[in-house]
Structures are given as C-alpha cells and as structure tokens.
Amino acid sequence: MGSSFISGRKSAPAHLGRVLILGLGKSGKAAASYCASLIGTRVESLHIAGGTSNEDAIAFARTCQEAGATVEFDTQVISGSYDLCIASPGISEFSEFYLSAKAASTEIISEVEFAWRESAESSVWVAITGTNGKTTTTSLIAHLLKHAGMKANAVGNIGDTCLDAVRLGETDVYVAEVSSYQLASTVRFAPNVAVLLNITPDHVTWHRTHQNYVDAKLKVLANLSATPNATAVLDAVNDTVRATVRSLKAQSAQERGFAYVPVGAASGIAGDMRSACGSDNAAFLRDDGMLVVALGGEEHALCKASDLLIPGEHNVSNALAAASAALAAGASPAAVAEGLVTFSSLEHRLEGCGQIHGVSCYNDSKATNVDATLKALAAFDPRRPIVLLGGTDKLTALDELVAQSNEHCASVVLFGASRDRFAEAFRAATIPVYLADHLEDALDEALSHAQEGDIVLLSPACASFDEFSGFEERGRVFKAMVAQRAQA
Numbered sequence: 001m002g003s004s005f006i007s008g009r010k011s012a013p014a015h016l017g018r019v020l021i022l023g024l025g026k027s028g029k030a031a032a033s034y035c036a037s038l039i040g041t042r043v044e045s046l047h048i049a050g051g052t053s054n055e056d057a058i059a060f061a062r063t064c065q066e067a068g069a070t071v072e073f074d075t076q077v078i079s080g081s082y083d084l085c086i087a088s089p090g091i092s093e094f095s096e097f098y099l100s101a102k103a104a105s106t107e108i109i110s111e112v113e114f115a116w117r118e119s120a121e122s123s124v125w126v127a128i129t130g131t132n133g134k135t136t137t138t139s140l141i142a143h144l145l146k147h148a149g150m151k152a153n154a155v156g157n158i159g160d161t162c163l164d165a166v167r168l169g170e171t172d173v174y175v176a177e178v179s180s181y182q183l184a185s186t187v188r189f190a191p192n193v194a195v196l197l198n199i200t201p202d203h204v205t206w207h208r209t210h211q212n213y214v215d216a217k218l219k220v221l222a223n224l225s226a227t228p229n230a231t232a233v234l235d236a237v238n239d240t241v242r243a244t245v246r247s248l249k250a251q252s253a254q255e256r257g258f259a260y261v262p263v264g265a266a267s268g269i270a271g272d273m274r275s276a277c278g279s280d281n282a283a284f285l286r287d288d289g290m291l292v293v294a295l296g297g298e299e300h301a302l303c304k305a306s307d308l309l310i311p312g313e314h315n316v317s318n319a320l321a322a323a324s325a326a327l328a329a330g331a332s333p334a335a336v337a338e339g340l341v342t343f344s345s346l347e348h349r350l351e352g353c354g355q356i357h358g359v360s361c362y363n364d365s366k367a368t369n370v371d372a373t374l375k376a377l378a379a380f381d382p383r384r385p386i387v388l389l390g391g392t393d394k395l396t397a398l399d400e401l402v403a404q405s406n407e408h409c410a411s412v413v414l415f416g417a418s419r420d421r422f423a424e425a426f427r428a429a430t431i432p433v434y435l436a437d438h439l440e441d442a443l444d445e446a447l448s449h450a451q452e453g454d455i456v457l458l459s460p461a462c463a464s465f466d467e468f469s470g471f472e473e474r475g476r477v478f479k480a481m482v483a484q485r486a487q488a
Helices: 026-036 055-066 096-104 111-118 134-147 162-168 180-184 210-221 239-249 273-277 313-328 333-340 370-378 399-408 419-428 439-449 471-487
Strands: 017-022 043-049 070-072 084-087 108-110 124-129 152-156 173-177 193-196 231-235 259-263 282-285 290-295 298-304 351-356 359-363 386-390 411-415 433-435 455-458
Touching: 017 026, 017 096, 026 043, 026 055, 026 084, 026 111, 026 162, 043 055, 055 070, 084 096, 096 108, 108 111, 108 180, 111 162, 111 180, 124 134, 124 210, 134 152, 134 173, 134 313, 134 333, 152 162, 162 173, 180 210, 193 210, 193 313, 210 239, 231 239, 231 313, 239 259, 239 273, 259 290, 259 313, 273 282, 282 313, 290 313, 298 313, 298 333, 313 333, 313 370, 351 471, 359 471, 370 386, 370 399, 386 419, 386 439, 399 419, 411 419, 411 439, 419 433, 433 439, 439 455, 439 471, 455 471
Parallel strands: 017 043, 017 084, 043 070, 084 108, 124 173, 124 193, 152 173, 193 231, 231 259, 259 282, 359 455, 386 411, 386 455, 411 433
Antiparallel strands: 282 290, 290 298, 351 359
C-alpha cells in the first residue's frame, strides 16, 4: 500500500490497493459497501470471499459486483494477493479461512480497526469490552455523553457498525462496543478511552484457549499510549483485570503513557484503589451508597446507587465504569450525575416484562454464559427468584452456578439442549430443581410453583441456538409468552 495518508483522518492510507473482504456478516457488508464505493480511486481492486452462500449474501454480492468487485462463495481457500484484508468477526483467527486470507494479505484487520483509521482525526473513540456488561455500559456511556451535549452514538455490536457510522459522518464521539473477535484483528486501534469491564471464561471455541481470549481483550489497551490524554477504565474487582491494574501501577506514568481508573478493588465494588494500592484515580461505591469517581485529582460524588433505574450490584459496577469513561471523555460531573439516574434497563438485560397473576417476570435473555447469570441471580436480593436455565450448552463449569442458585434462588427450571448436563450438576442443589423440554414449558413449570409476589427470571446461562436464532429472538418470544399468560 502507499505510504501517504489522508490529512484529517486517524490513519487512512490514500491508496488502499488490492482489498479483500472476508465474510459477509453485518460488518463484512459494511466494509464491502464502503470499499466498493472507492473502486477506481483509493481501491485498485476489491475481492469478496463471502464464505458459505445464502440467498441474502448472494443478493448483496450482486450489488458489489455491479460496482466492480469480484465475489466467491463456498470456499475456505483464498487465492491471489492483497494489500489489505478486512475480516468479519465471526471468522476465527485460527480457522483455515482466516489463516488462508492472512497468508494472502500484507495486512489483515477488523472492521473496527478500519473504521477507526478512516474516522476524522478530531473524533473521540470510547471502546468498551469485557465478557459481560458491554452493551449496558456502552448504551449508558452514550446516554451520558448525549446528556452532556455531545454528538455521541453507540456503535459496533449495537446500533450501526463502526464503519457505517463513520461513513454517515454524524458522530463526534464513537462509543464502540467491541468484542474479543474484533479486537483480535486490531493493529493500530487507539481509542481515547478504553473500558475493560471483566474477563471470565467464554468463547473458547473461537479463541481455542482462555489465554487467547484474555490476550484479545487486552488488545483494547495496546495502543492507548499513542493517543494523547488517553484513559483506561478497569474492573478491579475481577481477578484477571486486577492483574492488569497491578502491572499498570508498576509502571511510571511516563512508561505507561495513559491514565487509568480502577473500578472497585479485590474487596469488592466498595473498594477504593487509591487507599488499596496507591492508584491516582478510583471509582467505587461509598459507604453512604454514593457512586464516586476520583479522576485527575478531583473527587466526584455522583448519585446514590438506590437512584439507579438498573437493578443489581453488577449494574452499579457498570454505572461506575460508564461514569468514569464519560468524565474521561469530557462530560461534566453534573451531566453525568443527571444522566445516571435517567437511564433505564435495556431490552433482554434484566428487563421487567410484566406480571402474571402477581408474579413478576424478568427477561435476561442476554445472559448467554454462567458469569452473566450469576450477576442476575444476586440482583434481586433479598428476594429469591425462580430462574429458568437452559439452551445451547457452552460446556463451562457449573459448580459456582449451582452454589449461587442455592444461595439466591427459590428454585430452578432446567430446559433445552443443555438440560441433561445441567441436571447432573444440579443434583448437588439444596433447592428444588424442575425439568422442562423447551422455554415455553419452562415458563409454565415455573408459574406452577410460583405464588403472588414471586419473581420468575429467564437468565439462561446458555446460548439460544437450540430453539432460536439468537438471544434477541429468545427474549422477544419469552416476553410474548408472558404477555399472553398475563391476559389469560
């Protein structure tokens, strides 16, 4: 590729050369459309390797071919040579498809990286990653920044793709939810604020090992020192992330090149890492219930945890991380304080979805792993929900899920493809355990044991693909079931 770059952008080469698009998911289509519009100017040629063909992908490919791109489907082997490959996040970096593209390309990056490079030099990027809490925290940061009068939008895994948002040109602050899949293929991506919420075992199939997964998440911090006045916000309650806090603390400010804000400490969300380990900054829940962020030598008491509209201790942690990020991005403390108490639950995340004869039902379909469900179980203390667990099994350890269900739940209903393995683990449970075939059966089983004033919680700890196209469909179907039974 050429060595000259476009003035006024982060890191956009004037000449992209021969470009390969790998995969035609949502981000692949965004990259293909963007690059197709540059054929004959910045793009010398565009080749799209679409992976497995389907009707939608083939129809989209025709529009790219009309613009001058070449397209192939149903092959995992890439021929030819390319200056740049933009890889879709659904394609594992360890797959034959990815490795073949990598071998054929001078550089292989994610759509997030490409979007950042193409964005305005003056734009601000806030990147949020972690095993759980990403979407809530991303939405909350965008809400806080908008409340502060900034042209901010949530992008990435929610809302527009990063690249579509860049192309529209209507955003000054990109609040990007970024997954480990996307981060794995970043090279120079350097946000102004990086938020690392937590790291617990997940996505082992894609990453092959837990350490690969951890390494991908940590790439959100890799280039922070390249951005002036950058800040990292880190969940110091989480053991893995706290190890990163310790390594940052061991460096001088000059060596590190950016500020960091630990959220909580080993002792929990009430821990102040300034006193715990001498950090310059900290975010924590004060003894009087106030959310406090100490940043840049100033301490801001923002709001009471009891005033948040999103329930659970994990959402106190998410709110502290979001507030820290918003302050680091330039929002005023007053705007952050006001924004925190006006943000309500997102769909499929501990979302209240009605009552059935006095039984409150909550949709937490986004809880597709054990760690997310553990947070949901504790959110209702001292009340004890009846929880629905099941779906496509991720084969993670279940000991802690059983222990926390004993502590926080009235009973559990196990359903779906994971039911039998979960039932084996729950033989050690001290609370009632019921079995059902599908989600609808599980809801009816739970209701048959519920009394007025009880809670039924869908927080599956599993993916949804045994019955549904994704957690969104599972959540919508669950809400429809609740609405139907409420009217009966």
